[in-house]
Amino acid sequence: MNYLSTRGDTSPKKFCDILLEGLAPDGGLYLPAHYPQIDAAQRAALRSTFNNEGYAALAFEILSLYIDDIPAADLKAICLKTYTADVFGTAAIVPLTPLEEGIYLEALSNGPTLAFKDMAMQLLGNLFEYELARRGESLNILGATSGDTGSAAEYAMRGKKGVRVFMTSPEGRMSPFQQAQMFSLQDENIHNLAVTGVFDDCQDIVKAVSNDLAFKRNYRIGTVNSINWARLLAQVVYYFAGYFQATQTDDQKVNFAVPSGNFGNVCAGHVARMMGLPIDRLIVATNENDVLDEFFRTGVYRVRGSADTFETSSPSMDISKASNFERFVFDLLGRDGAATRALFGAQLSGTGRFDLSADARFATAATRYGFESGKSTHRNRLDTIRATFEQHGVVIDTHTADGLKVARECLAARPLAAGTVATLVLETALPIKFAQTIVQALGREPDRPAKFIGIEALPKRVMVLPADVAVVKAYIEAHCPEPFPA
Numbered sequence: 066m067n068y069l070s071t072r073g074d075t076s077p078k079k080f081c082d083i084l085l086e087g088l089a090p091d092g093g094l095y096l097p098a099h100y101p102q103i104d105a106a107q108r109a110a111l112r113s114t115f116n117n118e119g120y121a122a123l124a125f126e127i128l129s130l131y132i133d134d135i136p137a138a139d140l141k142a143i144c145l146k147t148y149t150a151d152v153f154g155t156a157a158i159v160p161l162t163p164l165e166e167g168i169y170l171e172a173l174s175n176g177p178t179l180a181f182k183d184m185a186m187q188l189l190g191n192l193f194e195y196e197l198a199r200r201g202e203s204l205n206i207l208g209a210t211s212g213d214t215g216s217a218a219e220y221a222m223r224g225k226k227g228v229r230v231f232m233t234s235p236e237g238r239m240s241p242f243q244q245a246q247m248f249s250l251q252d253e254n255i256h257n258l259a260v261t262g263v264f265d266d267c268q269d270i271v272k273a274v275s276n277d278l279a280f281k282r283n284y285r286i287g288t289v290n291s292i293n294w295a296r297l298l299a300q301v302v303y304y305f306a307g308y309f310q311a312t313q314t315d316d317q318k319v320n321f322a323v324p325s326g327n328f329g330n331v332c333a334g335h336v337a338r339m340m341g342l343p344i345d346r347l348i349v350a351t352n353e354n355d356v357l358d359e360f361f362r363t364g365v366y367r368v369r370g371s372a373d374t375f376e377t378s379s380p381s382m383d384i385s386k387a388s389n390f391e392r393f394v395f396d397l398l399g400r401d402g403a404a405t406r407a408l409f410g411a412q413l414s415g416t417g418r419f420d421l422s423a424d425a426r427f428a429t430a431a432t433r434y435g436f437e438s439g440k441s442t443h444r445n446r447l448d449t450i451r452a453t454f455e456q457h458g459v460v461i462d463t464h465t466a467d468g469l470k471v472a473r474e475c476l477a478a479r480p481l482a483a484g485t486v487a488t489l490v491l492e493t494a495l496p497i498k499f500a501q502t503i504v505q506a507l508g509r510e511p512d513r514p515a516k517f518i519g520i521e522a523l524p525k526r527v528m529v530l531p532a533d534v535a536v537v538k539a540y541i542e543a544h545c546p547e548p549f550p551a
């Protein structure tokens with residue numbers, strides 16, 4: 066399998082070439098040159114692999130379709146080491162539970178940091194360690210987080226050879242639980258940098274450091290952000306696992322409802338659907354930051370400024386633009402790299418928007434690619450959490466509530482298509498991460514998994530730094546004692 070860029074560069078690259086990279090050199094995102102097609106016989110084989118050997122074996126089979134530069138035995142070992150009951154809390158890894166007529170919850174949030182980002186990040190940690198050892202290289206991951214991404218990255222990279230993490234976060238602005246999760250890590254290779262500023266300051270610092278090409282090269286700065294293809298690929302697996310749990314036969318279909326921000330999660334669903342997994346609808350659920358809902362309703366993609374980006378009670382979906390969206394638009398435009406470059410390059414940077422409403426291909430987002438969308442507000446979130454608890458005794462987190470709200474709305478507007486057994490709502494976090502809103506909705510604290518009891522009292526390992534690029538660079542220099550081999 067070769068990879069190409071959404072902006073037209075087709076010089077062939079292999080999986081491990083792009084594993085440690087961010088954007089393609091032409092500013093595009095990497096995608097496979099084609100989507101491997103799963104026919105009915107292969108689907109049946111994958112179902113029995115999943116039923117008999119479990120999630121890790123299914124992951125290996127799917128990853129193998131996209132990765133041909135890691136020996137099969139090594140890739141299998143990496144999958145088996147990553148997707149264990151020990152790390153993900155259950156043998157099923159992504160257990161499916163019926164909620165009500167026509168709706169299931171697929172749990173993606175039983176990993177180390179209780180959010181779905183663990184599903185991909187845990188694999189990424191093991192892939193990075195493997196590939197860096199093979200090359201005799203090291204990598205310094207520099208990131209900015211307001212919560213979920215940073216903790217998932219740290220728990221994936223802790224103790225890994227050849228990797229250091231420098232994670233900036235806005236001082237005092239993450240929830241006490243999130244701070245405790247990150248700052249209680251005592252691993253030598255994990256550096257928490259609390260920046261006196263807001264999240265945008267942290268992002269600006271990361272950008273400034275990455276734009277200093279000499280520094281970036283000398284200190285081998287890398288990232289783990291959501292545009293990384295390996296993260297997306299890891300997520301494709303749980304669409305298959307959800308499908309196999311919800312259906313008995315391979316002529317049945319399902320819908321997925323996906324709480325969305327950067328379009329990474331639902332883009333993996335799009336890839337699964339393009340491979341031939343029988344998905345009828347992909348339902349994109351946003352919060353008040355409704356960039357994506359607006360596009361699927363109107364054909365207009367309009368990036369928000371920081372003044373129009375709201376801080377909400379589903380904060381991991383608070384985005385001003387959806388960084389993975391370009392991948393879908395590339396497919397929507399018939400994989401036309403020049404057209405994609407025109408939209409996401411000149412158009413977006415010039416006007417902050419583009420409009421496909423008059424383009425005949427826009428209608429195919431629904432008809433051919435199965436997309437539907439909706440949005441959810443703080444009020445909807447509280448109502449959904451409360452109603453779900455009252456009706457089913459189940460406490461869901463704020464992001465999952467956005468997904469469920471929109472899933473119910475879509476079902477009410479249009480019943481399941483013939484042959485479609487259910488809508489699977491992806492549960493993207495556990496409620497304990499967003500306890501304040503749960504208390505507001507239910508008047509009680511959400512349950513806390515045993516391993517997190519008392520974490521706020523653990524010793525903290527964090528360095529408070531001013532929002533100053535030079536200071537952050539100096540910190541990195543001081544903590545990279547040995548020059549990396551060239």
Ligand SMILES: *Cc1c(COP(=O)(O)O)cnc(C)c1O
Nearest residue numbers: 325326327328329330381493494
């Ligand atoms: C990151 C995140 C999302 C959004 O996922 P995208 O891939 O950015 O669309 C939703 N819910 C939770 C809990 C998250 O951490």
